[in-house]
Amino acid sequence: MNPNLLYQHGTLGALVPGLLNGTQPLGELLAHGNFGIGTLTGLDGELIILAGVVYQVQASGQVRVIETGAVPFANVHWAAFQAARPVAAPDAPAAEAAILKQVGSRNLFAAIRWHGRFAQVVTRAVKKQTRPYPGLAQTAADQAVFTRDGAVGTLMGYWSPQLYAGMASPGFHLHFLSDDHNFGGHVLSFAGVAGELAVQRFSDVQLHLPASDSEFLAADLDGDLLGDITKAEH
Amino acid sequence: MNPNLLYQHGTLGALVPGLLNGTQPLGELLAHGNFGIGTLTGLDGELIILAGVVYQVQASGQVRVIETGAVPFANVHWAAFQAARPVAAPDAPAAEAAILKQVGSRNLFAAIRWHGRFAQVVTRAVKKQTRPYPGLAQTAADQAVFTRDGAVGTLMGYWSPQLYAGMASPGFHLHFLSDDHNFGGHVLSFAGVAGELAVQRFSDVQLHLPASDSEFLAADLDGDLLGDITKAEH
Numbered sequence: 001m002n003p004n005l006l007y008q009h010g011t012l013g014a015l016v017p018g019l020l021n022g023t024q025p026l027g028e029l030l031a032h033g034n035f036g037i038g039t040l041t042g043l044d045g046e047l048i049i050l051a052g053v054v055y056q057v058q059a060s061g062q063v064r065v066i067e068t069g070a071v072p073f074a075n076v077h078w079a080a081f082q083a084a085r086p087v088a089a090p091d092a093p094a095a096e097a098a099i100l101k102q103v104g105s106r107n108l109f110a111a112i113r114w115h116g117r118f119a120q121v122v123t124r125a126v127k128k129q130t131r132p133y134p135g136l137a138q139t140a141a142d143q144a145v146f147t148r149d150g151a152v153g154t155l156m157g158y159w160s161p162q163l164y165a166g167m168a169s170p171g172f173h174l175h176f177l178s179d180d181h182n183f184g185g186h187v188l189s190f191a192g193v194a195g196e197l198a199v200q201r202f203s204d205v206q207l208h209l210p211a212s213d214s215e216f217l218a219a220d221l222d223g224d225l226l227g228d229i230t231k232a233e234h
Numbered sequence: 235m236n237p238n239l240l241y242q243h244g245t246l247g248a249l250v251p252g253l254l255n256g257t258q259p260l261g262e263l264l265a266h267g268n269f270g271i272g273t274l275t276g277l278d279g280e281l282i283i284l285a286g287v288v289y290q291v292q293a294s295g296q297v298r299v300i301e302t303g304a305v306p307f308a309n310v311h312w313a314a315f316q317a318a319r320p321v322a323a324p325d326a327p328a329a330e331a332a333i334l335k336q337v338g339s340r341n342l343f344a345a346i347r348w349h350g351r352f353a354q355v356v357t358r359a360v361k362k363q364t365r366p367y368p369g370l371a372q373t374a375a376d377q378a379v380f381t382r383d384g385a386v387g388t389l390m391g392y393w394s395p396q397l398y399a400g401m402a403s404p405g406f407h408l409h410f411l412s413d414d415h416n417f418g419g420h421v422l423s424f425a426g427v428a429g430e431l432a433v434q435r436f437s438d439v440q441l442h443l444p445a446s447d448s449e450f451l452a453a454d455l456d457g458d459l460l461g462d463i464t465k466a467e468h
Contacts, residue, residue, distance in 0.1 A: 004445070013397040014341075105451035107248075108443060162456045163247040166397040203445035209342060211238070211437035217339035222396045 003080035005204040006109045006158065007032035010073035013166045014216060015043075016225040018133035022070025023210035026054060029074055032206075035111065037157050037175045038074025043139055044128035046186045048177045049076060050154065055177055057184040059127040059144040063177070075158055075168075081113055081198035088194035095193050096172060099159065102199045107161050109202045112174065114155040116195010121151045121176050123185030137228045146185060153178035155187065166225060167207060237314035239438040240343050240392065241266035244307035247400045248450060249277075250459040252367035256304025257444035260288060263308055266440075269345065271391050271409045272308025277373055278362035280420045282411045283310060284388065289411055291418040293361040293378040297411070309392055309402075315347055315432035322428035329427050330406060333393065336433045341395050343436045346408065348389040350429010355385045355410050357419030371462045380419060387412035389421065400459060401441060 009024045009032075022041035029038070034052040039045065048055040056066045085102065089095035095114075103110040124143040133139070157175050160168035177184040210216045243258045243266075256275035263272070268286035273279065282289040290300045319336065323329035329348075337344040358377040367373070391409050394402035411418040444450045 005440075011397060107450060107453060107455055108445055163245060163400040163459065164398075166399070167401065201445060203443055205441045205443075206239075207439045207441070209437055209439075211342055211435060216341060219341060221341055225397065 001078045002204070003078050003200070004202055005206055006075060006077045006111070006202040007206050007208065008075050008168065009071055009208045011167050011207065011209060012073060012169055013221050013225045014219060015073060015136045016228045017219055017221070018135045018139070019215055019219055020072050020129055020133040020139070021213070021215065022072050023213045023216065024074070024208070025070050026066070026068060029071055029076055033076030033078050035079040035113070035156070036074060036076030037173065038071045039126070040069045040071060042129040042133070043126040045125050046175055046184070047071070047074065048156065048175045048184060050156070050177065055181070055184065057123070057125045059125045061125070061144065061146055063181045063184050077111055077200070077202070079200070081111070081200045084196040084198035086195070087197040090192045092190050095190070098197065099199065102197060103159060103201060109161065109205050110159045111200040111202070112155065112157055112159065112172070114193065114195055114197045115153070116193055118151045118155070118193045119191035120147065120149050121190045122147050122188045123176055123183070124188050125185045135228065137231055140231070145188065146183060148178065148183045151176070151178050151183060153183070155190065155193070235312045236438070237312050237434070238436055239440055240309060240311045240345070240436040241440050241442065242309050242402065243305055243442045245401050245441065245443060246307060246403055247455050247459045248453060249307060249370045250462045251453055251455070252369045252373070253449055253453055254306050254363055254367040254373070255447070255449065256306050257447045257450065258308070258442070259304050260300070260302060263305055263310055267310030267312050269313040269347070269390070270308055270310030271407065272305045273360070274303045274305060276363040276367070277360040279359050280409055280418070281305070281308065282390065282409045282418060284390070284411065289415070289418065291357070291359045293359045295359070295378065295380055297415045297418050311345055311434070311436070313434070315345070315434045318430040318432035320429070321431040324426045326424050329424070332431065333433065336431060337393060337435055343395065343439050344393045345434040346389070346391055346393065348427065348429055348431045349387070350427050352385045352387070352389070352427045353425035354381065354383050355424045356381045356422045357410055357417070358422050359419040369462070371465055379422065380417060382412065382417045385410070385412050385417060387417070389424065389427070
């Protein structure tokens with residue numbers, strides 16, 4: 001339970017050609033942290049992990065607690081956030097600047113947990129894909145989009161330095177869960193926020209690859225995948 | 235002592251703008267493995283770590299055993315290689331293909347240890363740089379180059395998938411140490427080889443960043459560093 005270590009199962013680049021099969025059971029993932037984000041086999045919705053509870057935001061918009069399933073890609077860590085501070089920001093760029101200021105560097109991985117009231121949050125949840133899996137660009141277009149004004153809940157996820165694009169989604173990768181558990185997903189955009197912002201910096205990142213998955217071992221991941229990643233995740 | 239985990243201190247991208255200060259003492263590095271490669275503060279020579287012994291190939295060509303110093307960048311792991319196999323290859327491309335065949339995938343990080351006779355090995359050792367440190371492209375040009383025909387020794391290092399360029403040197407990053415400890419360095423090229431090849435595949439890679447180093451925290455690493463990395467390391 002090293003609070004300085006961010007754990008990642010899978011690599012974002014592998015989603016690009018459509019390696020969407022879950023290669024780590026949730027139970028194994030949760031052995032590496034109690035806070036995180038991810039997705040399930042077939043990109044079936046968006047995962048939010050808070051205090052060890054796994055919430056799945058489905059493409060129907062429904063949020064449910066799940067205890068089984070497997071992830072092709074997820075990030076988790078042991079929550080040990082620095083003291084939360086009251087922070088307000090008029091829009092997303094100002095909010096992102098406030099987060100980075102609190103992290104103190106663009107060059108470290110960091111976790112973000114911002115609980116408060118958001119003037120608006122726009123999320124998406126990808127629809128479950130089935131074999132043969134399409135590539136990430138096509139998959140990400142097959143999504144439901146949700147908008148909530150005056151959302152009260154938790155904006156949470158990770159900052160990854162630009163240098164590690166390919167392994168992780170560069171920049172912010174944020175999910176949202178409302179306090180009433182009726183709204184959430186992968187954050188596409190948000191408007192003004194006022195609430196309590198906490199961050200957790202990491203000195204270490206552990207990348208865990210599906211080393212016994214024959215599809216992963218055989219995949220062609222040597223192409224220029226970064227353009228597709230940026231298009232799908234932002 | 236997880237044999238499935240490759241440990242890396244520092245990130246290759248940070249060398250590009252000249253962050254050449256050692257940020258981890260050798261003693262700490264060796265707590266994470268007994269086999270590896272790296273460099274010292276100011277890129278002072280090339281490190282080869284075998285069975286927990288650290289060899290420094292200096293720009294003078296001299297190879298010495300060192301016990302102190304600090305690394306800006308290094309990879310180590312706990313040696314638990316798969317059984318060595320007798321392998322011969324007429325040239326470097328055939329040798330690299332033989333290594334990848336033994337690893338079984340281009341998508342996993344792997345360690346390489348090939349002991350044998352090499353028709354020719356060409357190495358370099360960077361000259362120690364002093365502050366203000368130049369960028370990596372300029373530094374790598376300030377190097378001594380050594381050629382040995384009929385070298386008997388160990389070709390060793392790591393394979394890193396293309397996807398993680400920026401964090402690691404993509405492709406092969408190989409060093410060499412002759413059995414007589416009179417020749418070695420960062421491998422620029424080699425000719426035919428016959429010997430015993432062993433590889434070790436990793437499911438996990440742990441990236442350890444110098445999270446309390448003010449130069450690292452403040453550096454601008456968001457540019458396109460990959461071109462400079464490729465030029466300097468190959």
